[in-house]
Amino acid sequence: MSVQGAAALSVEGLTIRFGGLTAVDNVSFEVREGEVLSLIGPNGAGKTTAFNAITGYVEAASGEIRYRGVRLTGLAPHAIAALGVVRTFQKTSVFAGQTVHANVAIGLHLRSRQTPLAILLGLPSVAREERQLEREAEEVLRLVGLEARSGDLAASLPYGELRLLEVAVALAARPKLLLLDEPVSGMNPAETGSFMRLLARIRAQGITVLLVEHDMKMVMGVSDRIICLNQGRIIATGTPAEIQGNPEVVRAYLGERYLHKGA
Amino acid sequence: MTRGITIAWLAFLLSVPLWMTDLYVLHVLIVAGIFIIAAMSLNLLLGYTGQLSLGHVAFFGIGAYVSSLVALGFEVHVLPDWAVRLEPKPVWLGMILGTAFAAGCGWVIGRISFKVRGAYFVIVTVSFAEVVRLVALNWVELTQGPMALNNIPALTLGIPGLFEFTFLRKPANYYLVLVVTVVCYVLIRRLVHSRAGRAMIALRENEPLATSVGVDVTRYLVLATVVSAAMAGAAGALYAHYVRIVDPDVFLFIYTVTMVIMVIAGGKGTLAGPIVGGLIFGLLPEVLRGFEIKPEVQWVVYGVLMILVVYFLPQGIVPAVRGWWERRGRAPQAVQEAAP
Numbered sequence: 257m258s259v260q261g262a263a264a265l266s267v268e269g270l271t272i273r274f275g276g277l278t279a280v281d282n283v284s285f286e287v288r289e290g291e292v293l294s295l296i297g298p299n300g301a302g303k304t305t306a307f308n309a310i311t312g313y314v315e316a317a318s319g320e321i322r323y324r325g326v327r328l329t330g331l332a333p334h335a336i337a338a339l340g341v342v343r344t345f346q347k348t349s350v351f352a353g354q355t356v357h358a359n360v361a362i363g364l365h366l367r368s369r370q371t372p373l374a375i376l377l378g379l380p381s382v383a384r385e386e387r388q389l390e391r392e393a394e395e396v397l398r399l400v401g402l403e404a405r406s407g408d409l410a411a412s413l414p415y416g417e418l419r420l421l422e423v424a425v426a427l428a429a430r431p432k433l434l435l436l437d438e439p440v441s442g443m444n445p446a447e448t449g450s451f452m453r454l455l456a457r458i459r460a461q462g463i464t465v466l467l468v469e470h471d472m473k474m475v476m477g478v479s480d481r482i483i484c485l486n487q488g489r490i491i492a493t494g495t496p497a498e499i500q501g502n503p504e505v506v507r508a509y510l511g512e513r514y515l516h517k518g519a
Numbered sequence: 520m521t522r523g524i525t526i527a528w529l530a531f532l533l534s535v536p537l538w539m540t541d542l543y544v545l546h547v548l549i550v551a552g553i554f555i556i557a558a559m560s561l562n563l564l565l566g567y568t569g570q571l572s573l574g575h576v577a578f579f580g581i582g583a584y585v586s587s588l589v590a591l592g593f594e595v596h597v598l599p600d601w602a603v604r605l606e607p608k609p610v611w612l613g614m615i616l617g618t619a620f621a622a623g624c625g626w627v628i629g630r631i632s633f634k635v636r637g638a639y640f641v642i643v644t645v646s647f648a649e650v651v652r653l654v655a656l657n658w659v660e661l662t663q664g665p666m667a668l669n670n671i672p673a674l675t676l677g678i679p680g681l682f683e684f685t686f687l688r689k690p691a692n693y694y695l696v697l698v699v700t701v702v703c704y705v706l707i708r709r710l711v712h713s714r715a716g717r718a719m720i721a722l723r724e725n726e727p728l729a730t731s732v733g734v735d736v737t738r739y740l741v742l743a744t745v746v747s748a749a750m751a752g753a754a755g756a757l758y759a760h761y762v763r764i765v766d767p768d769v770f771l772f773i774y775t776v777t778m779v780i781m782v783i784a785g786g787k788g789t790l791a792g793p794i795v796g797g798l799i800f801g802l803l804p805e806v807l808r809g810f811e812i813k814p815e816v817q818w819v820v821y822g823v824l825m826i827l828v829v830y831f832l833p834q835g836i837v838p839a840v841r842g843w844w845e846r847r848g849r850a851p852q853a854v855q856e857a858a859p
Binding site: 311313332333334335337338342343344349350351352353354362363365366368370372374375378384386412425426428429452500 | 652705706709710712713714715717718720721724725727728729730731732733735737742754
C-alpha cells in the first residue's frame with residue numbers, strides 16, 4: 257500500500273495552449289496519497305483543462321505529469337485509467353442507451369481478464385468471471401445507492417441519480433486516484449449533502465480524490481487542501497481555512513464583498 | 520423458456536429439407552442463409568461498435584475469390600519472367616484460407632481506421648471495396664476479370680480412403696449453410712455478452728467515457744472488424760462453392776446495401792435482428808415473384824416496405840416486437856428481465 261501523505265500525482269510546470277490562448281500556465285502542484293484536493297477558480301481558470309491533461313485527453317505544451325513515479329504525459333486515456341487514474345466529466349456523461357447495471361459493467365472493463373479467444377471459445381473461465389463481475393457491479397451500485405435502479409435505462413434517471421451513476425462507472429474501474437469534475441453542479445442542497453457522504457465513503461476506501469467544484473460549501477466541507485487557479489495560474493494553496501482568509505482568492509474568485517466580510 | 524424456443528426453431532430448420540420437396544425453395548433458403556451470415560457479420564460492426572462498413576461486400580467477395588482460386592489453382596506472373604503457381608487444393612482448405620484472408624483484410628481496415636470514426640470509417644470501407652472490385656475486374660490473369668471464375672468445385676469432406684461426401688445437392692448445401700449460420704450466431708452471441716462486446720457498445724455509446732474507464736476502443740474496433748470480415752468471408756466462400764461461379768459482380772454496392780437493409784430493418788444491435796431482416800428481405804423478392812408480379816413492381820414493393828419499416832419501426836422489427844411483448848407482459852405485474 258501507499259504511504260499516507262506521500263505525493264501520488266505530481267504536476268510540474270504544466271502549460272497548455274489552445275492556439276494563442278494559454279489555458280494553463282506553468283502550473284505545478286501535487287496530490288498526496290489519501291487526501292481530497294480541490295481545484296477552484298472562476299470559469300476559464302483552467303481547472304478542467306488541467307484535468308484533461310492529467311487524464312490524457314489534451315496534450316500539454318510543456319511540463320510533466322507523474323503518477324506514483326510513472327509519466328502520464330503522452331499516454332492514451334485508457335492507459336492512464338489502467339494505472340488507476342480515473343476521471344468523471346463536467347458535462348453529464350453516461351452510456352445513455354444502456355441500463356444502469358450495464359453502465360457499471362462497462363466500467364468494470366479493467367477488472368476483467370477475458371481474452372477474445374477465450375470468449376469466442378466460450379471457455380468456462382469466462383462465464384465464471386462474468387458471474388464475479390455481476391457481483392462487483394452490484395457492490396458498486398450499493399456503494400453509490402443506485403441498487404434499486406439496476407435494471408432502468410440510464411437515460412431514464414433523474415439528474416441527481418445520473419450524476420451518481422457517472423461516479424459509479426468511474427468507481428467500477430477501481431481508481432486509486434479519482435478526478436471528479438464538478439460532480440454536484442446542478443444538484444439541489446439535499447443531493448449535494450448525500451453526495452458529500454458518498455465522497456466520505458469513497459475516501460474510506462483509500463481512494464485519493466482530486467476535485468474540481470464550484471459549490472463552495474462542498475469544497476470547504478470535504479477538502480484537505482485547496483488550490484485556487486485564476487487565468488491559468490495558481491494564486492493560492494492551502495487548507496480551506498487559509499483559502500477562505502486569503503485576500504487574493506477572495507478578490508479574484510469569491511468577489512469583492514466577501515473581502516469585507518472576511519476581514 | 521427461451522431455450523425451448525431456440526430448440527424448437529432449430530428442429531424446425533433442420534426438418535425443412537425433409538418435407539420441402541421443391542428444390543427451388545431450398546435454393547432460395549440457402550441464398551438467404553448466406554446473406555444472413557453476411558448481415559450478422561455487418562451487424563457486429565454497425566449494430567455494436569456503431570461503425571457503418573459500407574464496403575462490407577468486399578470481405579464477402581474476397582472470401583469468394585480466395586476460396587475459389589485456392590480450389591482451382593492459378594498461375595500469375597508477378598514479374599514478366601517470374602510466375603507464382605498454385606496447384607488446386609481441397610475446397611475446405613480454400614474456404615479456411617478465404618475466411619482467413621478476409622479476416623486479414625479486416626485487420627488492415629481496422630488498423631487504418633485507428634482514429635477514423637463515423638463518416639470517415641464509411642469512406643475508408645467504401646474505397647476499400649471499390650479498390651478490390653477494380654482488382655477483381657482488371658487482374659485478368661488471376662481472376663479472369665469479367666469472364667468470371669468457372670467450374671468452381673463444390674465442397675468435399677471426408678476421411679481419405681474411408682468415405683467422402685460432396686456438397687452438390689441442395690439439401691446438403693442447406694445443412695452446410697445452416698451449420699455455419701448457427702456457428703456464426705453462437706460466436707457473435709458469446710462476443711456480445713462479454714467484456715469485448717461491452718467495450719464495443721461503449722465505443723458506440725460514448726467513446727470518451729469508454730476510454731476514461733480504461734477501454735482501449737481501437738483494439739475492440741479492430742477485433743470487431745476482424746471477426747466481422749472473417750464471417751463475411753466465410754459467407755462468400757460458401758456462396759462461391761454453392762453457385763460455383765464467381766465474377767466481379769459479387770462486389771456490387773447493391774449487395775452491401777442489401778445487407779445494411781437487412782440489419783437496419785431487423786434491428787441493429789440485436790442478435791436476432793439480421794436474421795429476421797435477412798429472412799424478410801431475402802425471401803421477399805421470391806415471394807413476390809411467386810405472385811407473378813413484374814420485376815419493376817417487385818422493386819417498388821420492396822422499396823415501399825423498406826420505407827414503411829424505417830418510418831414506423833425506426834429501431835427495427837426485433838426491438839419493436841420485443842418492446843410490444845414486454846409492455847404486454849408488464850400490464851399485470853412488472854417483469855424484471857435480466858440484462859439483454
